[in-house]
Amino acid sequence: MKIIVDAMGGDHAPLEIVKGALRAKKELGVELLLVGREEAIREILTQENAEMTGIEIVDAREVISMEDDPSTATRRKKDSSMAVALNLLRDERGDAVVSAGSTGALLTGATLTVKRIKGIRRAALAPVLPAGEHGVMLIDCGANVECTAEYLLQFGYMGSFYAKKLMGCENPRVGLLNVGTEDTKGGELQHQTFALLKQAHEEGRINFIGNVEGTGVFNGSADVIVTDGFTGNVLLKGTEGVIKYMMKALKGVFYSSTKNKLAALVLKKDLAAMKKSMDVNEVGGTALVGISKPVIKAHGSSNEASFFAAIRQAVAFVQSGIIDEIKENIDYMKLKTE
Amino acid sequence: MKIIVDAMGGDHAPLEIVKGALRAKKELGVELLLVGREEAIREILTQENAEMTGIEIVDAREVISMEDDPSTATRRKKDSSMAVALNLLRDERGDAVVSAGSTGALLTGATLTVKRIKGIRRAALAPVLPAGEHGVMLIDCGANVECTAEYLLQFGYMGSFYAKKLMGCENPRVGLLNVGTEDTKGGELQHQTFALLKQAHEEGRINFIGNVEGTGVFNGSADVIVTDGFTGNVLLKGTEGVIKYMMKALKGVFYSSTKNKLAALVLKKDLAAMKKSMDVNEVGGTALVGISKPVIKAHGSSNEASFFAAIRQAVAFVQSGIIDEIKENIDYMKLKTE
Numbered sequence: 001m002k003i004i005v006d007a008m009g010g011d012h013a014p015l016e017i018v019k020g021a022l023r024a025k026k027e028l029g030v031e032l033l034l035v036g037r038e039e040a041i042r043e044i045l046t047q048e049n050a051e052m053t054g055i056e057i058v059d060a061r062e063v064i065s066m067e068d069d070p071s072t073a074t075r076r077k078k079d080s081s082m083a084v085a086l087n088l089l090r091d092e093r094g095d096a097v098v099s100a101g102s103t104g105a106l107l108t109g110a111t112l113t114v115k116r117i118k119g120i121r122r123a124a125l126a127p128v129l130p131a132g133e134h135g136v137m138l139i140d141c142g143a144n145v146e147c148t149a150e151y152l153l154q155f156g157y158m159g160s161f162y163a164k165k166l167m168g169c170e171n172p173r174v175g176l177l178n179v180g181t182e183d184t185k186g187g188e189l190q191h192q193t194f195a196l197l198k199q200a201h202e203e204g205r206i207n208f209i210g211n212v213e214g215t216g217v218f219n220g221s222a223d224v225i226v227t228d229g230f231t232g233n234v235l236l237k238g239t240e241g242v243i244k245y246m247m248k249a250l251k252g253v254f255y256s257s258t259k260n261k262l263a264a265l266v267l268k269k270d271l272a273a274m275k276k277s278m279d280v281n282e283v284g285g286t287a288l289v290g291i292s293k294p295v296i297k298a299h300g301s302s303n304e305a306s307f308f309a310a311i312r313q314a315v316a317f318v319q320s321g322i323i324d325e326i327k328e329n330i331d332y333m334k335l336k337t338e
Numbered sequence: 339m340k341i342i343v344d345a346m347g348g349d350h351a352p353l354e355i356v357k358g359a360l361r362a363k364k365e366l367g368v369e370l371l372l373v374g375r376e377e378a379i380r381e382i383l384t385q386e387n388a389e390m391t392g393i394e395i396v397d398a399r400e401v402i403s404m405e406d407d408p409s410t411a412t413r414r415k416k417d418s419s420m421a422v423a424l425n426l427l428r429d430e431r432g433d434a435v436v437s438a439g440s441t442g443a444l445l446t447g448a449t450l451t452v453k454r455i456k457g458i459r460r461a462a463l464a465p466v467l468p469a470g471e472h473g474v475m476l477i478d479c480g481a482n483v484e485c486t487a488e489y490l491l492q493f494g495y496m497g498s499f500y501a502k503k504l505m506g507c508e509n510p511r512v513g514l515l516n517v518g519t520e521d522t523k524g525g526e527l528q529h530q531t532f533a534l535l536k537q538a539h540e541e542g543r544i545n546f547i548g549n550v551e552g553t554g555v556f557n558g559s560a561d562v563i564v565t566d567g568f569t570g571n572v573l574l575k576g577t578e579g580v581i582k583y584m585m586k587a588l589k590g591v592f593y594s595s596t597k598n599k600l601a602a603l604v605l606k607k608d609l610a611a612m613k614k615s616m617d618v619n620e621v622g623g624t625a626l627v628g629i630s631k632p633v634i635k636a637h638g639s640s641n642e643a644s645f646f647a648a649i650r651q652a653v654a655f656v657q658s659g660i661i662d663e664i665k666e667n668i669d670y671m672k673l674k675t676e
Contacts, residue, residue: 235573266600277587
């Protein structure tokens, strides 16, 4: 398997990206197509004493930054590492793209260059949150600010396939994010989506468990939570914010007295493990679900370990055959009336 | 000041409700109008050796439960403690209603019986979250699943008045909840609302600081965060869920070994204080902002202490003059085109 790496994307590119990729080559046995400024990449490879068999470099002179408009970035910077990486994927020069660059630019670029799976209305950004036995997929988390019920139906299907093939859920419980658990809750979008998901459940295609509240995201009541990208994004970032806030408050308790400092020292290792287990980055990257070939977004702050985890996820994604499963089921995923 | 108490609302009614009310009478010097089953209330008053001066009981035979449809509950159960309490407020028999009963029923009942302030399109459920120096008001959190930009503009004004008068913010920073901080983020609702809030800022009426992400709720970047009730509700419940999840994970760490148990024992008191400081219930109740007279929702699980806190908040609300301030500014809060 060959992974196309956007070597210039992310806060710690190219050093940590290339190091993470080298680790993936060693531990997972993948080949690498490293895309970016050749001299910078070569310098790191030399410094790391990299064995060059199975490594190709494709030179790309530009870098997409957070200041670039995501909706036009890959079109305007045609020689950027991200645009070139996506072109290579389209041309079947590799099996997946992994990038820690701008989420919006990657999403737009993937949609324009690699294209969506035929029949899929919108690709979704679908992170797996570290909760419950297998994790919880929140789909969509920001790719689509305004959604139709058909988009959400497709998110439900794609999330269900993902949870089955990549999260180890046998019969994934798909819930619709809402303001209450009663069937009639929510606005027009929720009412329409509820009906579509219920029908898919009755046809035996997905396991729709009904509406799920915000509290349900972290209590393990569902494996896949379907929502529009606006709500999902706010919820995801809100929970990130609370976790940070609580960690800070905990730190305050630990440093408030000498006896607390000593007690905290005893707990230090186990608390660090707990913190790590709640870190979204540890899960790996976030799949752009609905694109016709595997594209994985690694966290912008990726270091070697998290970029390695993102490549590991890309490998699992390629092996899962999820894209084929979506293609095979696409007729059920479209509204009958259209 | 006379507080009208729905003595039968909430999981621990009437005992904890009446006890909380008696504490408020003693500590805050308020008079009480206790509404509910007279014999049950009298029994508690006798048991608590209550001094009857300043206490009136109004008998109401029915109780609104969580099973009643919120949108029709106070109309269908006309002799319920909640419906009777709201009627008493409308008839100026007291200064405020405090209820731990169904949020939806209270909101609908207050809107139908007590009515909104003239010109206010929708009342909002606006809890103050325990973050930042003064707390952060999230408005709306579930009263209005579908909103227009005009509703959100009014929430911005009302939240700003509330933060100034009740949270101790001199020049409250009003933010619009969005998927990014850039001005152009979000969908149609956010674009329209951004323009209205910006105009209000330019006219010097509110201090609009622009878009705020989900991470901004708990990092103290705004005092008032404006959003539609769907997003606000999901965010509020999501953060509640994460806090619970983290507390459980912490507990797991504490019980994982004997040495951890001993260390946790040292920290116990300070951790309990931290947990309490993050508890939404400790702030008191949640004001139904936009109703023409003060109505405060206490948490459904209210015990004596939290119901007391909700009455304390009702007293502050009455004294603040916020309803008059909204009335005086109502012309600026309506869209010019209508």
